[in-house]
Amino acid sequence: MHDAIVIGAGPAGLQAALTLGRMHRSALQLDSGEYRNGTVQHMHNMIGEDGTPPAELRARARRELTAYDTVTVRDTAAQRIEGSATEGFRVTLADGSVERGRRVVLATGVADDLPAVPGLAPLWGLKAFTCPFCDGHEHAGRPIAILGPAPRAEHLIGLLGPVVGDITVVPVDGPLGDDDRARLEGLGVRDRKSV
Ligand SMILES: Cc1cc2nc3c(=O)[nH]c(=O)nc-3n(C[C@H](O)[C@H](O)[C@H](O)COP(=O)(O)OP(=O)(O)OC[C@H]3O[C@@H](n4cnc5c(N)ncnc54)[C@H](O)[C@@H]3O)c2cc1C
Known part of the structure; x- marks a missing residue:
């Protein structure tokens, strides 16, 4: 025992x-x-x-x-x-x-449930990341894309804006609504519409 x-x-x-x-x-x-x-x-x-x-x-x-x-x-x-x-x-x-x-x-940790975006899984941890504090600085001044819904993207833009270069938001759950698009455009962000 x-x-x-x-x-x-x-x-x-x-x-x-x-x-x-x-x-x-x-x-x-x-x-x-x-x-x-x-x-x-x-x-x-x-x-x-x-x-x-x-x-x-x-x-x-x-x-x-x-x-x-x-x-x-x-x-x-x-x-x-x-x-x-x-x-x-x-x-x-x-x-x-x-x-x-x-x-x-x-102490079995957690598993990341990735969105069903073709090509994302093989990049996980290498070119695609979850945490701005862990991997943002390594992309300083470089263009990045944020995958995800507008409110989450807005939060990440606030965190990463001073760190990275151009930010493109790629919504994975359908096109952005007019309000979301206007808010993100106000932050100077491009929208790729959908994956
Ligand atoms: C892409 C990416 C980048 C990250 N970068 C950073 C970073 O730069 N800095 C940072 O602080 N954090 C980073 N993190 C977060 C970090 O990985 C986690 O916080 C950390 O791994 C959590 O540790 P853990 O021990 O809880 O779980 P894990 O490290 O996931 O360990 C889980 C353990 O449980 C074991 N296990 C599960 N099920 C069983 C079972 N049935 N039987 C036996 N063993 C089992 C696994 O084999 C493993 O040993 C990153 C995460 C990701 C996804």
Whole structure:
């Protein structure tokens, strides 16, 4: 019976495992190898790590965990969780084996639900991004397109206006209404009408 089974080994899960190790709790960490930023070459806007490859951060965190002998990391997926905090949890792994934990830490992250725009998925994390704070500066002075509905585009224009060059709004949910178009044109933005 582990004190905790940590499902996920991105930054959240690795931090949880480090804390458990430092508190001498036995922890099993599971990693199915699917990270939200799996395609990203360099992370930004995190002090001490601005420009670090995310894979390097994860590898370093894993090396740090080797100093704590109560923590074990396994590169496998959890397939099923049963039980409760009173009786403990049973976690079935991809190879069919079962591990037991007094607690389960869910650090499985989130998945980005991309709009159905042809060609977008292969560019994700390489030329198409989600976060102006993470990837805006890398496009300073260059033209960009914002995919999405007008209110969201307006918000992003406010954030990115001082950073990037020309901005083209590409609505993915139908043509812009007259009001939206007028507001965006007032911000000096071109509208490609639809994808
Ligand atoms: C394109 C892009 C660029 C980004 N750039 C930045 C940036 O520059 N700076 C920044 O601070 N943030 C950036 N982010 C956000 C960053 O990726 C997330 O904040 C971060 O990855 C969240 O960490 P996490 O540990 O919660 O999840 P993740 O890193 O996604 O890790 C999830 C973990 O759960 C595991 N998992 C899931 N299901 C199971 C299962 N059933 N069994 C076992 N393991 C499982 C996965 O294998 C993985 O180990 C970016 C995101 C994207 C999409």
